[in-house]
Amino acid sequence: MTGAFMSELLKLRRRGLLLGGGGLLLGFTALFTILGIENATKGATRGRGFHVTVAELSQPDGLVRGIERASTLMGIVMLGIFAAAFGTEYTTGMLRNLLVREPRRVKFLTGKYLALLVFAVVIVLLACIVSIVLALTLAPGKGIDTSAWTSSTGIADTWRAVWHLLVAALGYGTVGAALAIIFRSPVAALAIGVAWILPAEAILSALWSNGQFWLPGQLLSNFASGGSSSVSLARTGLTLVIYWAIIAVGTSMLFSRRDVAT
Amino acid sequence: MSTAAAPFSGGLAVTTTGLTKRYGARAVVDAIDLELPRGVISGFVGPNGAGKTTTLRMLLGLIRPSAGTGEVLGHSITDPASYLARVGALIESPAFYPTISGRRNLEILAALGRHDRRRVTTLLAQVGLGDRGGDVFKSYSLGMKQRLGIAAALLPDPELLVLDEPTNGLDPAGIREVRALLRELADDGLTVLVSSHLLGEIQTICDHLVVIDAGQLRYQGAIDGLISAQTAEVVAIPEHATDLARLAAICTGAGHPGRIEDGAVHAPAPPEWAPELNRLAMRQEITLAALSVSRGTLEDAFFAITDTEGHQILAHAPETEVTA
Incomplete structure (x- = not known):
């Protein structure tokens, strides 16, 4: 497993991926943070789109509003990164080389997955840091009181939000990895993953009132925003853990048993 | 097989x-x-x-x-x-x-x-x-x-x-x-x-x-x-062309069907049989001007044991090994 972990880290350490995936993630987070602060209104009523009020942003959790808003897009980017990492092994034919060097397939899969988790954690944390630094820099110019952000409650809220965002991002990535293994293609995995999480789940949740309890995209989004009044964070987390276990067992069995004929 | x-x-x-x-x-x-x-x-x-x-x-x-x-x-x-x-x-x-x-x-x-x-x-x-x-x-x-x-x-x-x-x-x-x-x-x-x-x-x-x-x-x-098993041929050229038919008959009689081609007798046989043919010809008072073994190629052998048309198969030209 160590070999698979190290080899995947070597593969991930390339300019295209760092600038593409990492840059996209940092860019989205920065954009949402800037738009959130620049469009903050003085009035008491909440605006539309990216609008929040200055009063809302001055709350202890105001620092992470920008990150939270970027969570779904961040998740989609993460889904794409994981799907590409697993799917290209099939499309390039590299999988046969890799499995000759590490024939213990579950160990190979686990090592590769763990390396991607580390990579994902690093870039999500970087995105959070960028967002926080931008928010702290821009907020005073818009008259936002940041004293609550650095209070003990504010710091705790920020840590919690970052943790929720991180878990959700890894969840999206796991979906991408599973789809890539099932469909043996990064493009198919990305297309199906995005189509499911965005339009398909939106339609399903509109038609099915209990969809928020079970649909994976809804659950991940709910977890990223720290839970909701209708679906608690604990229930969301538990359902996601069950899904993760099913995905882990299912994809491991599929990957172990399927012939590598490409 | x-x-x-x-x-x-x-x-x-x-x-x-x-x-x-x-x-x-x-x-x-x-x-x-x-x-x-x-x-x-x-x-x-x-x-x-x-x-x-x-x-x-x-x-x-x-x-x-x-x-x-x-x-x-x-x-x-x-x-x-x-x-x-x-x-x-x-x-x-x-x-x-x-x-x-x-x-x-x-x-x-x-x-x-x-x-x-x-x-x-x-x-x-x-x-x-x-x-x-x-x-x-x-x-x-x-x-x-x-x-x-x-x-x-x-x-x-x-x-x-x-x-x-x-x-x-x-x-x-x-x-x-x-x-x-x-x-x-x-x-x-x-x-x-x-x-x-x-x-x-x-x-x-x-x-x-x-x-x-x-x-x-x-x-x-x-x-x-x-x-050798699939393609070897013993090729013999008598001193006198009038002996070709008799030489081919000797080969056939020894279990290696001889055929006359380009002034020579060709008999599918392992290379080790060439000296025996020389002896048989001498007994029949046929003098050989040349005696050789044609081995053919892997390609010939390949086609002999597979059913393929071999469209994609490439091979070198046949080699001939002279033994006498």
Whole structure:
């Protein structure tokens, strides 16, 4: 497993991926943070789109509003990164080389997955840091009181939000990895993953009132925003853990048993 | 299936018994019993779709057999982890990450297999990519990709090297280098299994041969054994053309049907029979002006034992060995 972990880290350490995936993630987070602060209104009523009020942003959790808003897009980017990492092994034919060097397939899969988790954690944390630094820099110019952000409650809220965002991002990535293994293609995995999480789940949740309890995209989004009044964070987390276990067992069995004929 | 008496004494690197792979009702590989000797270069030939790559993939743990058993380097093919650390392989076209350099691609494989990453530089130089290792894989020519594939196969310092079409895309100089490299590796005790369509190439570099067709084993054994058994002809030219018919009759009478062609008698027979023909002709007071053995080529032998039309098969020109 160590070999698979190290080899995947070597593969991930390339300019295209760092600038593409990492840059996209940092860019989205920065954009949402800037738009959130620049469009903050003085009035008491909440605006539309990216609008929040200055009063809302001055709350202890105001620092992470920008990150939270970027969570779904961040998740989609993460889904794409994981799907590409697993799917290209099939499309390039590299999988046969890799499995000759590490024939213990579950160990190979686990090592590769763990390396991607580390990579994902690093870039999500970087995105959070960028967002926080931008928010702290821009907020005073818009008259936002940041004293609550650095209070003990504010710091705790920020840590919690970052943790929720991180878990959700890894969840999206796991979906991408599973789809890539099932469909043996990064493009198919990305297309199906995005189509499911965005339009398909939106339609399903509109038609099915209990969809928020079970649909994976809804659950991940709910977890990223720290839970909701209708679906608690604990229930969301538990359902996601069950899904993760099913995905882990299912994809491991599929990957172990399927012939590598490409 | 025919099997020539094996002159190889170093034990077996690969054995299979009834190795089979079915997709639905179709048997792609049909109950193959392989025996590959250690320390030699074995050629693995067959028409397209014969089941060569599927067989290699089963030996490498990439495909599960539908039936049968096998051992590679003394370990069951149901446990590839027990032997693959000592096996190097290039299967089908060389496959690497296109946007990563050749060097990094090898380093990734070395890290995965826990092989010494310092070997990467040596291997790149060995396959002639010493100055291009830093270039991304997709910028390589087909020949360079092939060389990188061979370098990757050599990463684990293997005891068994499995190469599928290793000279594909190489220029004549490259083919000669690969041939020399394989010979050098075999001389050092490495076992090499080479799958190729280039029968002339196989004939040049291999000691041992496996022929499969339609998923079934047609021949395994010494390469010379197949060529001699399937294609050797004794060719005799009498001093006087009037003796041609009598000479042909002598051959036929000895169990080797003689035919007259271009002023000579041709009789399909092993090379060892040539002196006997000389003696028989002398007894009948026929003086031979020339006596030779035509061996034909691996291509001739291949077509003799397979049903293929051989559209994709390339081979060198026939060779003739003069013995008298």
